[in-house]
Each structure stands twice: as C-alpha cells, then as structure tokens.
Amino acid sequence: DIQMTQSPSSLSASVGDRLTITCRASQSIARYLNWYQQKPGKAPNLLIYGASSLQSGVPSRFSGGGSGTDFTLTISGLQPEDFATYYCQQTYSNRRTFGQGTKVEIK
Amino acid sequence: QVQLLQSGAEVKKPGASVKVSCNVSGYILTELSIHWVRQAPGKGLEWMGGFDPEDGETIYAQKFQGRVTITEDTSTDTGHMELTSLSSEDTAVYYCVLDRHLVPFNWFDPWGQGTLVIVSS
Numbered sequence: 001d002i003q004m005t006q007s008p009s010s011l012s013a014s015v016g017d018r019l020t021i022t023c024r025a026s027q028s029i030a031r032y033l034n035w036y037q038q039k040p041g042k043a044p045n046l047l048i049y050g051a052s053s054l055q056s057g058v059p060s061r062f063s064g065g066g067s068g069t070d071f072t073l074t075i076s077g078l079q080p081e082d083f084a085t086y087y088c089q090q091t092y093s094n095r096r097t098f099g100q101g102t103k104v105e106i107k
Numbered sequence: 108q109v110q111l112l113q114s115g116a117e118v119k120k121p122g123a124s125v126k127v128s129c130n131v132s133g134y135i136l137t138e139l140s141i142h143w144v145r146q147a148p149g150k151g152l153e154w155m156g157g158f159d160p161e162d163g164e165t166i167y168a169q170k171f172q173g174r175v176t177i178t179e180d181t182s183t184d185t186g187h188m189e190l191t192s193l194s195s196e197d198t199a200v201y202y203c204v205l206d207r208h209l210v211p212f213n214w215f216d217p218w219g220q221g222t223l224v225i226v227s228s
Contacts, residue, residue: 043218050212091213101151
C-alpha cells in the first residue's frame with residue numbers, strides 16, 4: 001500500500017497566522033491527493049481534492065499544492081474554527097490510504 | 108442531497124463479530140461506491156476497504172484481509188461492514204463514506220455519522 005506521511009504531527013498557531021502542512025507519498029501519486037479537516041467528535045470534512053481543487057463551500061483561505069510525492073495544505077489567515085486535525089489521503093491507488101494527521105492547536 | 112445514516116453503537120466481547128450498516132439516501136447505490144474507515148480513540152483515520160466499480164470488486168486493506176467483509180444491498184441502498192475475531196484493538200468509531208469522482212479524481216464525501224464499536228470482556 002502507498003504510505004502517506006504528514007509533517008508536522010502537531011503544531012501551535014495563533015489566529016491570523018499562515019501555516020503550511022506537508023504530506024509526502026511513498027511513491028508518485030500525480031495529483032491524486034485530498035485533504036480533510038476533522039473536529040473532535042465529528043466525521044471528517046473534505047477540503048481539497050485533486051491536490052488543489054477547493055471543495056464547494058470551503059473558504060478560500062484554504063489552498064493546496066504539489067504533485068508527484070510532495071504536497072502542501074496552506075491556511076492563510078487562521079480562524080478560530082480552523083483549529084482541528086487535518087488528514088491527507090491518496091486516491092492514486094484504489095487502496096485509499098491516509099496520512100497520520102496533523103493537529104493544529106491554539107498557541 | 109446525499110446522506111449516510113449508520114446503525115447504532117455496539118458493545119462486543121473479544122472473539123465476537125460485529126456488523127455495521129450504512130443506509131444511503133438521496134442517491135441510487137448502484138451508482139455509488141461505499142468505503143469504510145475506522146478511527147481508534149485518539150488515533151488517525153484508517154482505511155479498511157470498499158467497492159471498486161472499475162474492477163467490480165471489493166478491495167480490503169491488507170491489515171484486515173480475511174477478517175472484514177464489505178457488502179452492498181442495492182435493493183435497500185444499504186452497505187454493510189462485518190468484522191470478525193474482535194479484540195480490544197478493534198475498539199473504534201467506524202465510518203462509512205461515499206467514494207465520489209469527477210474524472211480523473213476521487214474523494215470521500217459525504218461521511219456517515221460514525222458507529223462506535225467497543226470490544227470489552
């Protein structure tokens with residue numbers, strides 16, 4: 001199975017900050033990369049698909065980039081509701097593996 | 108609007124099996140693919156398996172191969188996930204989710220509300 005590795009595992013940030021989370025695949029996955037946000041006690045919510053396409057209804061402060069093996073999720077202007085855990089997922093393979101998650105906490 | 112409604116929480120003893128259901132409303136199941144993802148307490152998302160419409164087969168994560176069975180009942184638009192030989196390590200929230208696509212990409216959306224399975228003696 002394709003292994004997905006996120007970094008960092010957790011980070012502390014303040015409202016208004018710009019932050020970037022990275023995701024690395026164990027092999028090239030072109031742009032078959034999605035990002036999800038999960039809040040405690042809730043199911044995950046799709047943010048970005050195809051590495052950089054914003055899901056309908058998701059604020060434009062979220063953006064994604066990358067291709068091949070290295071990808072990023074950037075939040076420009078962190079809002080209080082953005083404190084959550086973020087996961088990347090590859091869909092290059094029909095075995096749709098996730099990264100281990102990045103928890104964004106309030107500084 | 109497509110919605111997924113899962114069956115309720117379960118408490119099982121070690122060695123038992125559990126079957127979780129997921130009813131799809133607002134769409135026709137024959138046109139969709141249900142996958143299953145679990146999340147142990149305080150841990151990340153773990154993909155378990157799902158239906159691959161391109162191959163016409165259900166695929167499973169190697170970790171669960173032989174212990175999990177994923178099925179779909181198109182007459183009731185309901186998916187099922189059965190996990191056998193349960194141990195305490197299977198205590199988790201189990202999610203069903205639709206594998207959507209817009210050529211050439213796929214993504215998981217929407218998700219069910221989750222079903223808590225507790226394995227305890």
